Amino acid sequence: MRILVTGGAGFIGSHYVRTLLSGGYTGADDWSVTVLDSLTYSGNLPNLDPVADHPRYTFVKGDITDVDLVNDLVPGHDAIVHFAAESHVDRSILGAAQFVTTNVLGTQTLLDAAHRHGTGRFLHVSTDEVYGSIELGSWPETDPLAPNSPYSASKAASDLLALAYHRTHHVDVVVTRCSNNYGPYQFPEKVIPLFVSNLLDGKPVPLYGDGGNVRDWLHVDDHCRGIQLALRGGRSGEVYNIGGGTELTNRELTKLLLDATGRDWDQFVTPVEDRKGHDRRYSVDITKIHTELGYSPQVPFETGLADTVAWYRDNRDWWEPLKQRASLEK
Template sequence: MPQPGATSRILVTGGAGFIGSHFVRSLFSGAYPGLAGSRVTVLDKLTYAGNPANLDPVRDQPGFAFVEGDITDAGLVDSLLADHDAVVHFAAESHVDRSITGAADFVVTNVVGTQTLLDAAHRREIGPFVHVSTDEVYGSIAEGSWPETDPLAPNSPYSASKASSDLIALAYHRTHGLDVRVTRCSNNYGPYQFPEKVIPLFITNLLDGGKVPLYGDGLNIRDWLHVDDHCQGIALVLEKGRAGEVYNIGGGTEITNKELTDRLLSACGATWDSVDYVEDRKGHDRRYSVDWRKINAELGYEPRHDFESGLAETVAWYRDNRAWWEPLKQRAGLA
């Protein structure tokens, strides 16, 4: 099967979303020399979280194409993969709270959609197939960090759907020899993130002088990963990763939600009077922490963005780009 290189034709699913669009913009900006000259087709359903404006900076690039469509559409997926030799699969329903109130879309998109892509990739002998997943599939960890060999123990419908898709993807490697490579990242942040996720939700609410909700005692711990570092890791896995392997991608900054809230209040010039303590989320995992020594040792991955400056730059981006996020919040009923 072809390896990524100057003549690669890459299908990027979910490429109009937060992480996928960053990957595409970075690729065309020359951030991934090993992928220089690649043709890229973005396949995106443009659900509430998919925004065509995220791709405006690359829309006129030679080699870029956009297709609006659903990864569960077997005919469409098969026809697209006939003209590609690699897949980077970002497309997913990803908001935990939404999965708690309604899990059906998560199962259809994350499980059935992934299986539909894998079927077509197998028929068309496509590879590599990079399946982008999450550390939430591991569950919750009181101390230490998860290596890639730890068993999966998801607690939310969202993380269960992603764990299911991970297992199906790896099964296609073991059964059919498909060149599948799985990445599992910690919590992402950065510009262009849909404002239902905690960091952009808090920033945009605070910039508007509003309140922010803090779940439970606020002591849940997350490892924060800048989207640019995450996409750097994905590019390395696409270029040099091994078939059938899982690679954790972490950011190296573990803080409680309460500490995160304090930093955002300070950055936005607000006080704790802006915080509403709310009932804890059902099945709220207490702590996430991935061991990313494998991708560091094998592929040379290293986070380049320290959290303090990365968060300050993110706050500044939302402050300067109201025209991007205000319509999104209004349409999603978040305003």
């Protein structure tokens, strides 16, 4: 089995590649991986250093919107696992053009190539944010999409494109929609690595609004395991939610991070104006992937968070240059 992994130098994609090539997925011991990544600000080649010399690993620097490159690269691959995306909501609010280009046009370019060359499965990695905001209960995969940010709107568009290629061209598409990921190697613009790295440096952290926004937290290892289950056993043309089962308000999460780094609320938490269009609560129903594919989250949040904080504490040489490069100091 030879798979093409787009965005494989990013946080989630690199975790998937490292795990697969280190024998972490049953039945994939002989799989070969080609990573396609344009190495934009959040794509970081050192994320793949642990497998850089692996005989079944190939890296290609390039953009998923490059039609000629994608058409040259796709033939010979049995499946595409499509992680590549612009994903930071705040950046999409400041400027949506790159999100539409990468997330919509890039996905369409890949789908065209998959259709043209008869590639097998196309696993499209998406987000729970396409559903919008939910006050009570949890979204099943059949709920309508109601995105509220330019980021989530671009991901919703790419979801619909992928499913349309299945229905129109019979491309073997499966879509996954995950809740908020956390874990090692996450770019320090997202809330957990940003807060942890700031607190380790003795700097304050920005808390949006009243801090009451609720997110379901999913360890990246559980997410990637769910992706592998969907890649191998998901039904063509179907959507599968992947959740972590730990819902916290941003205030609750902030308190846990303060405790983990030995900081106090009054000195290190700075309230800031709420994000525009800030969704109040996300919650996905994982009944479908649990029933059909046997998925359930395995990493307890308390353990996963402690391990994540320890990783950032021990790997300053990884995140300090990234924060400096992206001017993310706050």
